[in-house]
Amino acid sequence: MAIDLASKKILIIEDQASMSNAIKEILRSMGAKFILIETSGVSALRAMRIKKFDIVLCDYNLLGKKNGQQVLEEARHFKLLPVNSIFIMVTGEFRMEIVLNAIENKPDDYLIKPFSLKQLSSRIEKCQARKDYMASIENEIDSGNLYQAIHHCKRLLVQSDDKKMRLQISKKYAELSIMVGDLNMAKDIYQDLQHERELPWVKLGLGTVDFYLGYYNQAINVFQELIEQYPMMLEAYDWLVKAHESMGNDVHATSSLNSAVTLSPNSILRQRKLALLAEKIEHLTTATKAYTAAINLGKNSIHGSSSDYSGLANVYVKSNSLDEALRVVNTINQQFRDDPEANLRAALVETEIHQIQGNKMLALQAYERIVNLNKQFSKQISRETRLESAKTFHLNGNSEVCDDILNDLIKTNIDDKIFIKNIVTMCDAIIGKDHAQVLIKQIKKELVDLNNKGVSLFEEGDSKEALVFFEKALAIMPNNHTIILNIVQILLHDLKSSNSDPRTSMIAQSYINKAVQLGIPHNKISVIQTALNDISTSA
Amino acid sequence: MIYLLVPDSDMLATNFSALLASSVHDIKNSLQELKMVHSQIEGILKEQKPTELKQLNFEANRMNNSLMQLLTLYKIGISQCSPIIDEHYVTDMLEDVVEQLSTLTSLSNIQLITECSSNLVCYCDSVMISNALCTLVNNAQRYCLSKVLLSAKQEDDYVVFCIEDDGKGYPENFMSSDYQQLPRLDLATGNTGLGLFFAKTIARLHVKGDKRGFIETDNNSQLGGARFKLYLP
Numbered sequence: 001m002a003i004d005l006a007s008k009k010i011l012i013i014e015d016q017a018s019m020s021n022a023i024k025e026i027l028r029s030m031g032a033k034f035i036l037i038e039t040s041g042v043s044a045l046r047a048m049r050i051k052k053f054d055i056v057l058c059d060y061n062l063l064g065k066k067n068g069q070q071v072l073e074e075a076r077h078f079k080l081l082p083v084n085s086i087f088i089m090v091t092g093e094f095r096m097e098i099v100l101n102a103i104e105n106k107p108d109d110y111l112i113k114p115f116s117l118k119q120l121s122s123r124i125e126k127c128q129a130r131k132d133y134m135a136s137i138e139n140e141i142d143s144g145n146l147y148q149a150i151h152h153c154k155r156l157l158v159q160s161d162d163k164k165m166r167l168q169i170s171k172k173y174a175e176l177s178i179m180v181g182d183l184n185m186a187k188d189i190y191q192d193l194q195h196e197r198e199l200p201w202v203k204l205g206l207g208t209v210d211f212y213l214g215y216y217n218q219a220i221n222v223f224q225e226l227i228e229q230y231p232m233m234l235e236a237y238d239w240l241v242k243a244h245e246s247m248g249n250d251v252h253a254t255s256s257l258n259s260a261v262t263l264s265p266n267s268i269l270r271q272r273k274l275a276l277l278a279e280k281i282e283h284l285t286t287a288t289k290a291y292t293a294a295i296n297l298g299k300n301s302i303h304g305s306s307s308d309y310s311g312l313a314n315v316y317v318k319s320n321s322l323d324e325a326l327r328v329v330n331t332i333n334q335q336f337r338d339d340p341e342a343n344l345r346a347a348l349v350e351t352e353i354h355q356i357q358g359n360k361m362l363a364l365q366a367y368e369r370i371v372n373l374n375k376q377f378s379k380q381i382s383r384e385t386r387l388e389s390a391k392t393f394h395l396n397g398n399s400e401v402c403d404d405i406l407n408d409l410i411k412t413n414i415d416d417k418i419f420i421k422n423i424v425t426m427c428d429a430i431i432g433k434d435h436a437q438v439l440i441k442q443i444k445k446e447l448v449d450l451n452n453k454g455v456s457l458f459e460e461g462d463s464k465e466a467l468v469f470f471e472k473a474l475a476i477m478p479n480n481h482t483i484i485l486n487i488v489q490i491l492l493h494d495l496k497s498s499n500s501d502p503r504t505s506m507i508a509q510s511y512i513n514k515a516v517q518l519g520i521p522h523n524k525i526s527v528i529q530t531a532l533n534d535i536s537t538s539a
Numbered sequence: 540m541i542y543l544l545v546p547d548s549d550m551l552a553t554n555f556s557a558l559l560a561s562s563v564h565d566i567k568n569s570l571q572e573l574k575m576v577h578s579q580i581e582g583i584l585k586e587q588k589p590t591e592l593k594q595l596n597f598e599a600n601r602m603n604n605s606l607m608q609l610l611t612l613y614k615i616g617i618s619q620c621s622p623i624i625d626e627h628y629v630t631d632m633l634e635d636v637v638e639q640l641s642t643l644t645s646l647s648n649i650q651l652i653t654e655c656s657s658n659l660v661c662y663c664d665s666v667m668i669s670n671a672l673c674t675l676v677n678n679a680q681r682y683c684l685s686k687v688l689l690s691a692k693q694e695d696d697y698v699v700f701c702i703e704d705d706g707k708g709y710p711e712n713f714m715s716s717d718y719q720q721l722p723r724l725d726l727a728t729g730n731t732g733l734g735l736f737f738a739k740t741i742a743r744l745h746v747k748g749d750k751r752g753f754i755e756t757d758n759n760s761q762l763g764g765a766r767f768k769l770y771l772p
Contacts, residue, residue, distance in 0.1 A: 016568065022575035061564060092567030112666070114571035114603055117578055118638035126631075163660065164628055197662055200624060232621045 003125045005032035009051060012037045013044040013058040013071060014090070023057065026117050041066030048080040055124060056081070057111075060091040065300045073105045074302045083142045084135050086127045090115075133165050137172055144513035147529045150176050167193075174205055181522030183212050200230055204239065211243055219243045234260050241273070250281045258286065268297035268304070275311055284319045291315060306332055306342035307384075313349040322353050329353070340377035344370060344385055348392055367396055374401065383409055387423060391430055402431075403439070410436075410443050415481045415518070451482055463490050481520050487511055488528050495535045505536055563610055566602075573599050577642065593646040597681065600643065604674040608737040611667065615740060622664030622744045629659040629691045629698065636672045636689065640680075649680050654690035661691075661698040663771050667741045668700075674734040675702050675767055682706040686762055696750060700769040708758035709765045738769055747772035 207222035237260035244253035275290035298304025316325035336342030354363035427436035683704035742752030
């Protein structure tokens with residue numbers, strides 16, 4: 001199974017010259033022609049932006065700002081790695097610490113030092129074979145066509161008699177089924193696998209299916225059992241946290257997450273999540289510690305965010321350490337000068353600090369900044385920060401702006417139950433009971449009217465007009481489920497009635513992909529996906 | 540008043556894990572370089588390869604194996620280590636052991652033979668198991684005359700890995716003893732038994748239902764020397 005390296009572009013990321021040269025020589029002897037060596041994470045990422053590499057060998061412990069894991073995260077985040085490329089993490093340490101810190105981004109394989117020449121070549125060959133095998137599935141996933149990816153899984157499962165590959169495909173098949181919301185299918189796949197042998201990831205899969213089906217107690221049992229069996233299985237902790245949260249038990253969620261963070265203190269996403277949870281249940285010491293850790297980890301990470309700073313400042317305000325809070329606010333203003341989101345967050349905390357201290361002038365100045373930022377940048381600002389600013393507007397007697405923001409937030413997030421609940425909670429606590437409910441009712445009615453108008457345009461036979469009408473509405477509410485489903489229905493109708501044109505099919509598919517992304521239930525999507533497939537195959 | 544900047548013992552204890560990790564990291568880099576240089580020298584010396592090269596490679600493997608075992612045992616001791624169980628093809632695992640030791644086998648006149656059905660599947664932490672097998676095969680190569688047989692097969696509810704050689708066999712104190720205790724250091728022969736102790740320890744971490752992994756040692760090798768067996772449920 002010799003692999004042809006002559007056509008492959010290879011990147012070696014290694015800070016020790018003797019090592020990178022030695023690896024280069026080995027690869028040369030295996031026929032490689034194009035090999036680039038970079039000595040730091042930053043320069044490697046720069047190289048990956050310019051050129052697409054087929055094989056990346058990256059040392060985990062790199063001198064300089066970024067370690068191997070951060071290089072991988074950033075490369076995946078900015079899609080610098082082609083779908084079928086191979087990323088191998090080279091590490092001298094026991095892999096445990098490394099595996100622990102990676103939440104979402106795992107390399108294709110690990111190579112543990114010291115390795116022999118034979119091991120290096122064999123590892124690359126095996127990775128390549130696996131990638132080639134899964135290519136049809138991964139390509140569809142990359143373009144967002146999850147249903148097509150599932151179709152390829154089924155096809156390969158029928159064709160393949162390679163047991164090892166079958167396991168991989170089944171895993172993918174189950175994950176994809178969960179992604180499109182076909183929970184029963186996922187459950188069947190996992191149960192079949194479990195029948196053969198209980199593997200940790202199979203059991204975890206069954207737990208996640210329970211979770212998505214809303215059987216939180218059952219899911220919690222599964223995750224707790226897993227943790228007992230495999231105390232280092234951090235994914236089980238992460239799911240346990242989610243399940244506790246969904247049950248509304250933030251105290252248990254926080255303590256489970258705390259255990260996970262103790263095991264993997266270098267994971268910024270877990271630290272941030274811990275900070276948010278601890279802040280929610282007023283465990284201010286834990287929150288302070290976790291925010292501080294997240295800030296430090298964020299300095300060289302793609303996940304670094306100004307929200308950790310403002311979060312820390314808020315916690316300081318809550319624990320009456322106003323000087324500390326003000327110091328953090330100043331840091332935000334210095335470090336995120338051109339970031340309106342960060343500026344707005346800083347101004348929100350600053351207003352509160354000065355009001356508590358009784359500095360009317362300074363408080364007013366900070367408040368003015370909120371007003372201006374809200375006017376200028378409302379589109380660029382995250383919904384969480386906008387909700388926070390709505391609260392400040394209300395507290396400062398500016399109910400009109402507050403309601404404007406609330407209306408806009410409700411309208412654009414009407415299908416997101418969790419966020420709508422956050423809006424209601426805030427309003428109930430600060431503005432008064434029923435305030436949010438009244439706004440939501442109004443908006444729901446507006447939306448029904450709008451949909452009816454579009455549907456009647458369509459029923460009158462003016463499908464073009466109807467399409468334009470819905471597309472305009474979607475521009476204002478890009479995540480609205482009903483509008484997206486209506487658009488797909490119109491496109492399907494056009495495809496059926498006129499000669500189906502491939503461009504229209506493509507547009508319809510992209511709307512379906514968006515619907516999947518938004519988590520519209522499987523039963524709704526599978527109907528339109530099947531209809532589209534039928535039209536495309538009959539064409 | 541003068542404060543001496545000497546870490547107290549408590550501090551050393553809590554930081555030991557970090558100290559150990561960074562030391563291991565350094566030593567591993569050195570070992571990797573050593574292996575690379577070794578390969579280069581081997582490439583230069585096309586015809587006559589001195590036997591010292593073989594010795595060098597053997598020792599480098601041994602250092603690495605001991606280091607990995609030390610670290611794993613330490614982690615097990617502080618309950619920070621649980622195996623990552625997944626499905627693995629046994630042929631792949633045996634191949635990995637052979638590849639890890641490829642330089643050594645190419646230098647010596649010793650035959651390393653593997654025997655395994657291509658369909659045999661094992662549920663285990665392959666990194667841990669490979670490490671244990673590497674150590675024991677490395678040792679077997681040292682004590683055998685000309686042949687080492689590395690094989691695996693299914694026996695009832697267990698996958699059994701077997702390492703056999705044609706040497707003089709295990710000394711009395713290595714057989715049928717309970718490796719639950721830390722091995723006693725035998726400075727005269729250099730045999731610490733750490734490899735067996737390690738294999739026993741990680742075997743026990745592999746559990747299925749009420750069955751646990753275990754090891755057996757005897758001198759019933761079909762080649763006439765020592766035989767080691769690792770049972771995984």
